Amino acid sequence: MMEITICGRGGQGGVTLAKIIASAYFLKGKYVQAFGVYAAERSGAPLQAFIRVDDTEITNHNQVQNPDHIVVLDRTLITSGLDANMKPGGAIIVNTPADRTDYMEHFPGRDVFTLDATSIAVANGLGTRTVPIVNTTMAGAIARVLGLSLSDILAGLEHLNFAGANKTCARQAYKQVQSHHVAGEVQPPVAEAGPSKVAGLFDEDIGGMPKIKTGSWATERPERRQLTPPCNHVCPAGNDVRGFVEAVGQEDYDKALAILLETSPLPAVCGRVCPAPCMAACNRAEFDTSVNVRELERAAAEYGKRPEAVPSWRDETVAVVGSGPAGLTTAYQLAKLGYPVTMFEAGDELGGILRSGIPAYRLPRDVLDEEIDHVLEYDIKALTGHQLKREDMLQLSQQFQAVFVATGLQNTSDLKLGETDSPAPVQGLHFLERVRSGDIRLDGQRVIVIGGGNTAMDAARSALRIGARSVRVVYRRTRSEMPAIFEEIEQAIEEGVILDELVSPVSLTNSDSGAILTCQGMVLGPPDDSGRPRPIADTSPEALFDLPCDLVILALGQSHDISILPEGAEIREGEALLGLSGAPFFLGGDFATNAGTVSAAIGCGIRAARHIHRTLSGEDLFAPEPAPVADPGYIKFQRFEHIASEPVSTISMTRRQTCFDEVHLGFKAGPEGDRAISEARRCLSCGVCNQCDRCLEYCPEGVLKRDEDGNAYIFDLDYCKGCGVCMTACPRGAIYMTAL
């Protein structure tokens, strides 16, 4: 009788391997036996299977004690004495990478046959590298060693309905198995150890489970990780969006605001006017609706307590030219780092585009003033009414150790729409400035705004509020290509603005009943350099039409005025510094990037402050390479419940159409309590552990516990079998398994 012991791990297919070998011999007319040692193991637990082959009926049902041959499916199972009771002369067949031979020392005097079955199996798609299914591959090697023919073992595989890759692997293994003889003497058999003591009812250790360190069963180990939440990843200002939302969910507005103020000095502004790319990227959008981060930021700014400003303590001084969001941010960040900052503003008040370009119904003046006042609590000297010229700039470079320039976009794009005697169109930004100063009414007038950006929307909505009879926005592409914030377009239409898509103005003429804007219908063509579809004139006769109007507002975008920069300066890669004699100049905001949003300007300001700080102090505060983004594939949506987004209050439509009161009222306390807190708790905390305890609750072994502070989890790897349930249970991808 031939007896074989197979040593493998749960999941490798050891019992099936025994059946394959037994089948091959059965088909040759032999009596066979194939069985495993069954217990309550899971994947990875060491286990044994046995084969007996004989010419007569087999009546022994015991586990094999003295095998003729030993098969090892996983090299890491080999310990000294594995072959202790093996008969002399047999083969030890090991699945091992070719470059590993360290285990050979355990088998002195033995014939060892090796094969990299894992590589063959994985290359043929049988399992994965961490959980390879090597049984059919090893069957080929065993057949070769035992003197079965290739057709014998293929017949054995077919008998158990194996085909395809399994047979391919067996064939390769049959050819590739290597023979070795290990030098030395075979070790004598070891006497079997008697059964160990078992606790009695009145023994002190009664009740404890046997101290088997089942961690040895593991082929994988859980690791905790922190991924980059998609909201954080896309935030142009670099805010820890997830972090502040979590703090709001914990009813800690002070902490939430402190997190926001790490990066942005303008949370109350961003909480109103940010296009919120974080909400577009929010994984919750895949599930129900995005977390309303913009309103949560506003709530944090409104309810959180601002920390005390710190005085400057450094000697190096910095000039900031322009007090828009980029300038304010750079000044704020540098002041926090201890630099005295002097800020120059051409206008009478600070704020730049925040003040001149964003109407009060989106950003009330008192909110802006208050936020700027907080920035000025730091050591920042603000000089308004300073329109700097090129020669002034050169002087600054002598007075300060660094100069940051973010003067925004001062040149507006014009459009020639007719003869000199035609009614002149007005520029959008200029119009908004007049609206702000309150010296214009448009009662009963028909207004046409040309353009599709935020200025166009602001001009259109402002025009309605100062009495316009009708307001049309004409745009040469379609609504989905408009650069304006989605919500602003939405709200403009709600308020009664008419949107004419695929329309391009041709000429503006006078008539008896007022001005006439002649327009051309457009169609979308192939994409242009910006990636957006190129508008092409519609050639059909009805595509040319007239729109009567009283006022035309141009909102076609702006460009920067680089004439203030020292001679020879050019802008490279947006914010790149310029090498000059004297202090270095740093450029930022729309002036450098034309990114067009407050949050992008804030991000630019932070980077500029870090550049300046690195240049002046040598210290590098740039963040290291971020972790991978927790995209929806990491999130186990089935572990969450659908929860509707909390409603946000707005003022009445009548007031929206007639006055400049802020449209959005933010989250107000609802019947269930603070709506902002409920909304914040909808956050999935993508890729970042928030101590939800799912892993701890689901761990079938109870090997997970909280650390002493209760803030993190500890895996007891002595008893972790590497089952991966914690990884599967983690709803947010914060646990993964690594191969041992």
Add this chain to the structure above:
Amino acid sequence: MTRTLATGNNAAAHALAMAGEANRQARGCCAGAYPITPQTEIIEYLSGYPFSKGRVVLVESEHSAMGVCIGAALAGARTFTASSSNGLAYMTENIFAAGFYRLPTVMLAVNRTLGPPWNIWVDQGDSLMMRDAAWLQLYCDSHQDVFDTTLLAFRIAEDPRVMLPVIVAMDGFVTSHNQMVVDFASQDQVDEFLPPCVIPHHLRHDHPSTFGGMTFPNETEHHRYQIQQSMDAAFEVIEEAREEFGNVFGRRPAGALEAFETEDAETIFIACNTMAQTLHNVVTERRAKGEKIGMIRTKLFRPFPRKALIEAIGPAKRIAVLDRNHSPGSGGIFWQEIAATLGQCSDMLLQDYLVGLGGGDVTPSIINEIIDDMNERTTASDPEFRDRPS
């Protein structure tokens, strides 16, 4: 005949399926099924079997599984199921009902230790717990024995002289999950061996009757007496069934027991199931060296074959029983039965060895130690636990 490779579970399930299929010309077949380790493969196999007339009813518990068998048998169907261990314990109330209703159901008991402490390996305590439930019990020592005895069980159960349910037991894992060579049979052969199932008291709309109603003591005693008579008749029925089995299949499964080298043996060792095969191998070896020892493999536990056992023991005065089961406060359950059988022989040395409890591997060396121990004995002691750690 088809020679094939099968696990013990495969062999049992295939025999059950073919027996059920054989009743397709009569009132068909039905199984109530609920899985439990190590019996699950049987339920899986039956659930996928394309019965011509009959079905497997998947239920929520073992108690209901037996309930389905009872209902279907009362409707006249050939019925069968399988269970193990704590599942069998949960089934108990209805197991008694099937026995006392006298419904010829066949159940595969894949022996597994009753917990707690939790244990999935072989121990016969689960099926032996059904000792008094009016079921016949047969214990199988090999895969072939499982296949053949399962078919045999239907013939015995449905014989009008018996009309009682039958448990066919095998070792969990050692037999159930071990793949070995088995000779299967064709459906034609099974059809020939198993005549249509006729349950004389099955329910009829044209002849309304009731079962299990209240009875007075004397009526109940008569009911028990009738069952005892049927149990007594079973010995003869089993022998006839084996004879017929041999005619159809060309081989004869063991009956009540098998004796080996007992004629001139001074000491006889008694065991059942795969343990008996190991014992057989050891006795063969030691006989070859001249030791006057023999062995008996007990297969039939209910009815207990007292007469056959006394005959098989013959003049031997030293008997050792190997029990893979334990009745706390007494000892091995086979030992109790044998002691009751040999009660009148006051000069007998009868020793019980509790071995392989909870699924321990009963190796030839353990059996040799028992034989050595027995050879040195002059008196019997209390039942002895052999594998117990200190």
